[in-house]
Amino acid sequence: MNDIDFIKIKNLTYSTKDKELFSKINWDLYLGKCTMLIGENGSGKTTLSKIIIGIIKDYSGEVFLNGKLVNNYTLAEIGKEVGYCFQNPDKQIFNPTVKDEMTFVNRFIDYGLTDYKELLKQFNIEHLSNSKTLTLSQGEKRRLALATTFLLNPKFLVLDEPTSGLDFKNRSQLYRIINSLRDKGIGFLIITHDMDLVNNCGDIVYEIKDRGIKIAKKI
Amino acid sequence: MQKKYDPRIKLFIVLVMSSLVIIFLDIRLQILVFFTQLFFAIFFKARIREMFFKLRKFMIIFLFLIIVQSVFDRQGNAIISIFNFTLITDQGIIRGVSYLIRLFVVLVSGAIIVTSSQKETIQGLVKLKVPYDLALMSSVGIRFLPLLIEQMQDTLIAIQLRGIEINSLRLADKVKVYSYIFAPVIISTLEKAKSLSLSIEMRAFRIYKDRTSLIELSFSREDYVLLFVNIALLVIFIYFGNII
Ligand SMILES: Nc1ncnc2c1ncn2[C@@H]1O[C@H](COP(=O)(O)OP(=O)(O)OP(=O)(O)O)[C@@H](O)[C@H]1O
């Protein structure tokens, strides 16, 4: 397959208030590939994903998205290219009902959205369409958050621990969705501790260790 | 090591300044109170810069508040009018700004209080004969403030990542978007409060009527000086308030 590097990280160094998380990281992410990122708790996986998506900006080094510096995009522009699923689904869900959550964007912009009913069906939550988001179970919230991530037809998806809280059936369904989209040329960066997900979907596995990033496994 | 001031002094200052800013109707006095309090905040090394920096995204809401305030105030001389209808008056703008100053005084108050640890603040309130339950509640409330701001920022990010360019929305839509930011904030706060009260009950809170505390509070010389300065300020302010 012809690999296109969609996200390019050059010489990334970043520190939080009290410690250095990354030191001179170079990393490329491709369309049509499922890149897995593993690492210990607190090693900076979520932080790295926030840097890629443009939420964190105060690093040194360069991050490119589609050939252009991430810091030159607005968050809304990035959102149209890259779907991001937060580690904590509560951060992503802010509408009263499931349906409202899926149709939120239509109230403000005209954009070629994926059919939300189809997405709800894929994630097995169509029967919850009129339910209150507040009372959803943890796994249902996760699936709703995942479904919203796919709304804007992104070319690339960054998923932070997408399987946590999901039962066996819904996990397998998620693997199927990921694999079929990857085969259509969509790229993935998936942060996870779930080795089953790694084995089912991963094309290449990286690990954050000692403030650097290295290949853990090539599949 | 940095000198630690008694939490009661901070409570007293906050109480005095926020009462004054509400009692005073003259905007000049309100501004004076605000700067006095700002001075105290800097003195206690409160992190006001950080707080206002975090709030910068919400300035539009404050601006909106001013405008609403001004529009509904019919007194004073017209500044903007459409045909014969007066839209904004000088009095209205002054009224709006004065609301903003009051809001800021409350926010800075929070910043001053959190320079003491939660335990110290509770103990301070208890020593002032505030019932322990109330003391706990109010100090927990103040602690929630940064959490609220965090939650609002997260929602703002989530909305933008859905492809919505907030800056280029029409004003009506902008207000609508901001209304979406408040709902989850309120809900998640209520949720957190609920689980907090549950965990408090689980630890058998209030099983004994009187509580002992590890923290001993005592006024140092510096605290007395501050107290004196504050009372003097209070007298001066009230005196000025009467002659203006
Ligand atoms: N806003 C922040 N301010 C200060 N420190 C932070 C902040 N956000 C994260 N950190 C710290 O940075 C480190 C990395 O956090 P991060 O959330 O990226 O870890 P992670 O690899 O995703 O962990 P997990 O597997 O638990 O999700 C942690 O030690 C965390 O305490």
Ligand SMILES: [Mg+2]
């Ligand atoms: Mg994480």
